Amino acid sequence: MITQRNTHLIVSARLISDFGAFLNMVALATYVYLLSNSAMSVGIFLASRVGGGIFASLIGTRFYRRWQGRAPLIAFDLLRAALLGLLLIIPASQQAWLLPLIAFGLGLGNSMFAIGLNSQLPRLIAPAQLLKANAWITSASSAAMVGGSLVSGLLVAAFGFETVFALNALTYVLAALLIVPLRFEKNDVSEQPQRGEWFALRQGLRSVPVVAAMLAVTMADTLGSAAHNVGFPIISKLLTPEAASTTLGLALAVWASGKLLGARIASHLKGSENSHLERRFFCGVALMSCGFILMFQQHSLYGLLLFALPAGLGDGLPKSA
Template sequence: MNTPLTPQQSARNAQLIIAARLVSDFGAFLNMVALATYVYLLSNSAIAVGVFLASRVAGGVFASLIGTAFYRRFGGRIPLIGFDLLRAGLLGLLLLLPVTEQALMLPVIAFGLGLGNSMFAIGLNSQLPHMIQGEQLLKTNAWLTSASSGAMVAGSLVSGLLVAGFGFEVVFALNVVTYLLAALFIVPLRFYRPAPSLDAKASSGEWAALRQGLRSTPVIAAMLALSMADTLGSAAHNVGFPIISKLLTPESASTTLGLMLAVWACGKFIGARIASRLPGTENVNLERRFFFGVLLMSSGFILMFNQHNLYGLLLFALPAGLGDGFSEVGLMSRLQREPDSLRLPIFSFLTLLQMTGFGVGMLIAAPFYNVWAPGIVVLLFHGIPLSTLVVLKVLASRAQRRQALSADQR
């Protein structure tokens, strides 16, 4: 539709998008846990698990490279539905193919899932301002973050229970249903399609336009740089979750891991709700929420991994989740305020940074756990975003002093 959305259409779109994100992310975390275990049982090889995970990351990286060009040409709800159907079809192969043929197909399935997950995220985040009225964006982003955190814990916990009780086939079948259901929630969405701007047709190319846009808005460049640094820290604590759980409670590591994720997700849910209700919705307010969120999250994880009992671990999982909720809501809401010509390349580039940082971070962080205690490893890797914050603050202060000096000289 070419006319602006009414408040009723915007509110209905928000409800449908939140529902789609909830079931889609539930499916993503459901298969993330189940497939990694399935690959290991099928191959009895840690190398095969590594290849599978690398293929999934490679699919996300590929999506970030083609996402801008793809959504410039194919916008609206049809691509989002298509990527849900792609993920459902790939998992359906595991229900149809004989077990003897699945080993060769698993890296292909992993690549397709990584591609589908990232393309869905790029398309949804970059097009959200065309589906939701501006004054509802912050609230919608907060609910999307809350839905994602709840889906993560539910998918992770339910996956293990279903595998233990019913086998992998039931998990894969349920996973297919979740993606089909997500596609059904996307079908009724209504998009507002504004007239294309001249900037969107710039002959210099998308990436050149992105570089030019980041130079003109250095705060966005700073937020992307911090997101990359934060991804390295996130990779380290994700590798360390099962390690610290087994170290503190060797007799019930899986229970501890589930509790830890549940408390973290509760913190993220609360952080997202608080971030959406704080006074001030200007760009500078969103930027401050993002920077504060990263500070709180990294500090929380450092304190969390340096505890020596379960209660201390769970206590600091809450502020780590709070910071995650703050930072995600602030980042998404701020980036979505950029013009159409810049917003899509930014989200594609953000996905590239996150997928690359997470993949590289996991490869780099894992060997450190063989040498150092988990607390030291997390301190090292979450020290990267904290150090980046300090550097950005120093650079911002110098820029302000130069501007003040120039103004005095004039």
Template structure:
């Protein structure tokens, strides 16, 4: 046996692990968007109440917030593929309850199902992203992250489209069965994963100590802290354009707003796919720093959405939303790759913090943004709320420049 064989085995295992993780992420996100569309409408069908739909969505966001708090102790105590498989089985079991219990009981179960699925979706993403360096070697990490972002965008659009098709053709029961199968398939994709190297044990700390160490770590990494600050500001812009999609679709084509919204989301996802592939090239081939590409991506994304909402023609709106999606893909791959380069003791808390910022910011943002669409035109609302991440980005850039000069 030659000395090259162990290295070759590591490379083969890393490649196999990468494609298994990409497959699991695609299936998981496909399932997440499948049930987001189906369950939201199902709640309304059962209750005939917009308030019940709001409670359902609030429970789902609350689940994501709780996951950011539970994620650190859970994945400190349980590492590897089994905790992720358990999350998939639990999500499938929650949906299976809708096939077991009668309609009269389901309306009371749905908020708890939304909470559980919100926790499961976010915990799955935290565990997968934070442990990826154990499964994929450094040379393939950026490429894997690029494919993960591409798979996520594709899964989101396909899940939304398939959900609508199945609902129109066969009703909710088939959607729930399909969704259960997607979560079980995601779990099966995770099962063959094997660590490249068994992770070294990390000192177990209480939750307060974890967050305290994270704050200390971010003080010594101002660029990483700046990326998190921009990410938090960007959640307000994200809330603004998500609330605004139905509004702008109605203004562009009052006769078929649903079709226009579907086109906008599909082209955005195509842009995100292109951005993820471009990030792979720019980070690996051109050697651009992850922090710089992240800031470029956020700027392109916010400017793209601002320009999209200024248009009166569908063709121009689709043109600009493609660039918004491209920026989203660049920023997503850069941010995840940068966090994964941190030491293990900080990596998991940062991913949990990112989830906390995104879920909290998005939930609060939805509440803040909605009244602005009553008072102002969509074009002005988007300028205001996507102007916030642009302003934050400029502030972080000036602060870092000033800090570098002083040193």
């Protein structure tokens, strides 16, 4: 009964947290571009957000070995809510220097929340239910991408940025409230690696060259993702100057829908021995890259949305391989 209750709370918290993450990804990227009218400012903002996520990936494992349970998860939710609250009390004319710091904090909070929740699943859910719970979490995260991306642009167009920032802060507070009732099993086993994670990674890459190639492609994919994240608000404003946020939200929603579809297709393609996963990974990356290249060659909203779908479809395949 506790497992089922924890599963419902975790899936709901992850759904709301990821919804909030994509809500502010669309709103803030557009806000920065409209505020500065500079692609460089958008690049700095998004680089700061990615930097926060990278920093979280470096410290996440050690952090959650020392501090476990509900408190860190709640703290990172409240941190994200507080950062967005700053945009409601600080005048827009004084926000230019603050936005990269907010972006870094949001990237850090998003990644640390996800790392903390995923790493503690064995203490929250019975082993027999972990696979099913992971499937629900993945589906909730994908649905949040679609919903957050689509709703953000529509809310900005209808009510303005301040309303979206306030609503976004509330989503993180709600996610924190859903974490409070979680019940953790005692962690009796200390998982301290003998030589460290980096040693294990190096050994794994040497023994399986194809994994090294996949990692190299993934790193290049990350660089490309940063570029198209900068390009999204710019092309949205170029195509529809009067409704850039709505266009950005629609494009990301179609992309996220394609990603969800790609993940579902990949789950049905997997055989009992997970054969041909490497080939599927590289094909997915190629499809995603071609989709994004064609997206940014379009001169109409319909063309943009048309190629956003295969870009997301390709993105979903390697993530599930």
